[in-house]
Amino acid sequence: MADTDEMIHEDALPGHESRLEPKPEWQPRYPGSGRLAGKVAIVTGADSGIGRAVAALYAREGADIAIVYLLEDDDAAETKRIVESEGRKAITIRGDIGEKRFSETVVAKTIEAFGRIDILVNNAGEQHPDKDIRDITEEQLRRTFQTNIFGMFFLVQAARPHLKTGAAIVNCTSVTMYQGSKELLDYSSTKGAITAFTRSLSENLVGEGIRVNAVAPGPIWTPLNPCGGATPEKLETFGESTPMGRPGQPNEVAPAFLFLACEDSSYMSGQVLHPNGGTIVNG
Template structure:
C-alpha cells in the first residue's frame, strides 16, 4: 500500500473511533456482584467501635459462613492454629477449614463472645475448636498457644498468622511512639513469634499462611505503620519460604483489600466507614467468606503443593 493509502486508512480508523467516542456510555450499575450471593454495598452503617472491635456488636453482620461453599475433605484430619480466629477473616477461615475436615485452635485477644460464636460454628461443621486467649506480642504466650494446640490435638499442620492492630494517623507527627510500637509488635513480632513456636511441630506437607494486605503492596498514607508491617509480612513470607523448602513446609500470604470486619470500624470514624470499600474497582468491600477460600487453597496440599513464597492479592480489582 502506498504512503497516501496508509494515511487515508489511518484517517478512516480515526473517524470510526471518534464516532464511537460520541456514543452514550453505559451508566455504572453500582458495585460488582459476581459471587454466590449478593454482598453489601456502600453506604455502610455509620459505626465506630472501641478496640479491639466486636463482630457481635456490628449493626451489619459480616458474611462469614459461605453457605454455598461445599467441602471436599481438602484438609481431612488436619490441625490448624489461627490467630485472630474469633472474627472477620479468621472466623471464616476457621469455618471453611472445619468444613474441609480440619480441627482448629483459634487465638483471640479480648472478644470472648466472638470466639464462642466461632467455636459453635466450627462445631456445627462436625469438627473441634480450641479457644486460646492471649496477646501475640508476647513470645511466651505464642509458645504456650502452640503447646496447648499440640497437647489438645497431638499435632499441628497449619499455622494461619492473622491477628492485627490497625489505627489510622493522618500525619506522621500524629503517630506516637506507643502507637507505632503496638502496630509493629502485634503485626510483625506476633507473626515471627508464632512461626518460630510452630515450626518445630510442622512436618513435610505443612503450611504457614500469613495475612498481608493491599497496603503492603501500594501503601496507605493514613496507615503508615500498618503499611510498613504488611510490607514486612510479605517480605517475611518470601524469606521464610526459602528457609523451609528443605523441610517441605510451604509459606504463603494472602493480601486482602478492604474487608468488612471489626478491624475497620474500630479504626475509622463513622463517616468514613459509610464509604468503606467504595474506591475499589468493584465499588464495595469484600466479605470474609470471599477471602477465606484462598486460605483453603494455600493450606491444601492437593491444591497448592507447588506454591510457596507467593503473595496472593484479593483486592477487588486493580
C-alpha cells in the first residue's frame, strides 16, 4: 500500500478544518455528567467536523479517545489537545480505514494504550459530487465504497473480540440515504449500505449485549462539503433548503452520538437518529 500522502483523491478530501472559514462549532454545549466515565472510544474521522465534536463531547463525559484520521496531522493534534483539555487521554492514529490491515492496527494501538474498547464510532467518510453518472470513475466508485462502508466492516471485525456486553457501535449514515441525492450517487449509495449494515449488525450482536445504532445528519458545516467538490454557489446556500433554513453545526450532531453510546439509550438498537434541520424522512 502506498503512503497516505501519496494517495490520489479526485477532490481535496478530506480537507483541513484549520483552513475552513467560518470555523465549524465543535464545542460541547453543556457540562459533563459522567455518562461515559471510564470508557474508551475509537472515533474515526475525529480530526475535524462531526468526529471532532464527538471526541470533544465524549471526553467531557469521561471517555478516553483513539483519534483516527487520514492525513490532517494539524487537525488531529488539535482534537487531541481538546480531549486532553477535558482531562482525558487521547492517542492519534493516522492511516486509511479502507485498508483492512490499518483497521487492525487501530484496534491494536487502542488496546495497547487503554486496554479496552467500549465504543466504536464509525464516522469517517468521503464524497465526490458528479452531475452525470458517467463521470463517476471506477477508481472513485471503489474508493468511496472502500472508505465509507468497507472501513466499517474492517473496524468492526478487528474490534469484535474486544467488545463486551454493554459496548456500543455508532455508525454515521446520512439524510441522503433517505432522500437520495442526484449529484452524490456513489456517496448516497454507501449511506444506504451503512443503514442496512447498522440494522443487520444490530440483529447479529444484540444477543451479546452489544448495541448498534446510527446517526443520519443533514447538511452540517464541516470540511467534507467545501473540500468535497461543492461549488462556491452551492456553499452560499448550503443548508438553506432545510425546514430550519440553515446548515447544522457539528456540536448539534454530537449529542446524538453521545445518546446512542451511553446508557440513556439502553433499550435502543438497530435505530437511526436524524439531526437534519427538521427534514421529515419517515425512516
